[in-house]
Amino acid sequence: MTGEVVLAVDGGGTKCRAVLVDPRRGVVGRGRAGACNPHSVGDERALAALREAIAGACADGVPGGRLGRVVCGLAGVDSPTGAARGQALVRQALADLGLSAGEVLVENDALVVLRGLAPGEEGLIVVAGTGSVVYARHQGRTVRVGGWGHRVEDEGSGLAIARAALAAAYRAWDGYGEETALVGALCRAVGTADPIGLQEWLYRRETGLEDIAGLTPVVAEVAAAGDAVAGAILAEAGARLATMAAAAARRSGLAGRPGFAALAMGGVLRHCRPVQEAFFKKLQELCSAARPEVLAEEPVLGAALLALGGIEAVPPELVRRLREQLA
Structure with a gap:
């Protein structure tokens, strides 16, 4: 876990939620938008939802415009082709907002929650x-x-x-x-x-x-x-x-x-x-x-923990704080 802020996104079939997470303070920014499944709403609407949610989460600014890691759980990402499509959408949303990231991970939204929360x-x-x-x-x-x-x-x-x-x-x-x-x-x-x-x-x-x-x-x-x-x-x-x-x-x-x-x-x-x-x-x-x-928590918790390295890599106090913030 580095000292850079990370971005977690849960892009579901009915809503998209993004949170900016500081490794010391927990959630420091939040954003919401509408449906984000490219299969059901199309790439244009999915991109708009991603951009809106990420902009809301980063509204108070990102140091140097650089994120340590971005993890996005995206509905409809069920194949290598879907993953590449989702990766392109997330990277485009970041570029449109003038943001860069050391790493961008895009996987199925359920799989991201599992990887982030399961020991x-x-x-x-x-x-x-x-x-x-x-x-x-x-x-x-x-x-x-x-x-x-x-x-x-x-x-x-x-x-x-x-x-x-x-x-x-x-x-x-x-x-x-x-x-x-x-x-x-x-x-x-x-x-x-x-x-x-x-x-x-x-x-x-x-x-x-x-x-x-x-x-x-x-x-x-x-x-x-x-x-x-x-x-x-x-x-x-x-x-x-x-x-x-x-x-x-x-x-x-x-x-x-x-x-x-x-x-x-x-x-x-x-x-x-x-x-x-x-x-x-x-x-x-x-x-x-x-x-x-x-x-009991919002699915974006899994993405946040995975962005920080997974639940076993995150200090228990920070895990507790994130659970409270995202309940």
Whole structure:
């Protein structure tokens, strides 16, 4: 860990967050912007979001305009081609702002969190937000499970939950599915009187995947009120995520290592208790060696720690301060 300030960026599918970190004081600058996944918003919008977030983080100035290291976790970076594309976008954003860096690392946003937070960069991470993916690292080898996008199926994700709820609601409306309060709840959530209006909302040009995934809290509310259909959808989502995690642990060789870190992040796992509980239960059944933990901090914490050399290289006091600052 050097004395130079470092920049950490978490560029997700719904928002981009950047923090400037001083190795002695912790976070000294913050910036936010909109969606940053090049695959979903395009290179131009992704670059604009990166530039806005980085500019906000560095608004109070960077000594000499030079950053010791830049680590960017970027959604959609799932291949060498994607990594090169992301690297070019980040470097362009820095150049546009008159900034230089000793090193620029751009990787998948989930993998950056895992590498930054897991001791020895070993363990697995399960992400369930709008989409879902699992990454596992063991002995320098990285394994990915899921994350194949909405045209395939992001199992256990907010989008998958919302789609399952919508399908259940329409089956009930058509008269061949189990009765469920999801019908009325989903209609009210989008401001329409019946499923015909709901269908119109779903297929509007301006209704995006994030909007549909945003119906997940509605499903959770209906389940909390005792609706069996909604409850089963959430339980299935948690079980699917655990099944993906167990597969990643098995393929990477982690399954034979007792007490390995199994980090969980994303709005679905962080805020939807039924999904979280089902995930923990199923994971213990399938892979008892895992030590699951739901991350309470913002994902940019992983990028910040990796920029500083990883959690084992950072003094405990600074780790504590960063956790507090990025909670």
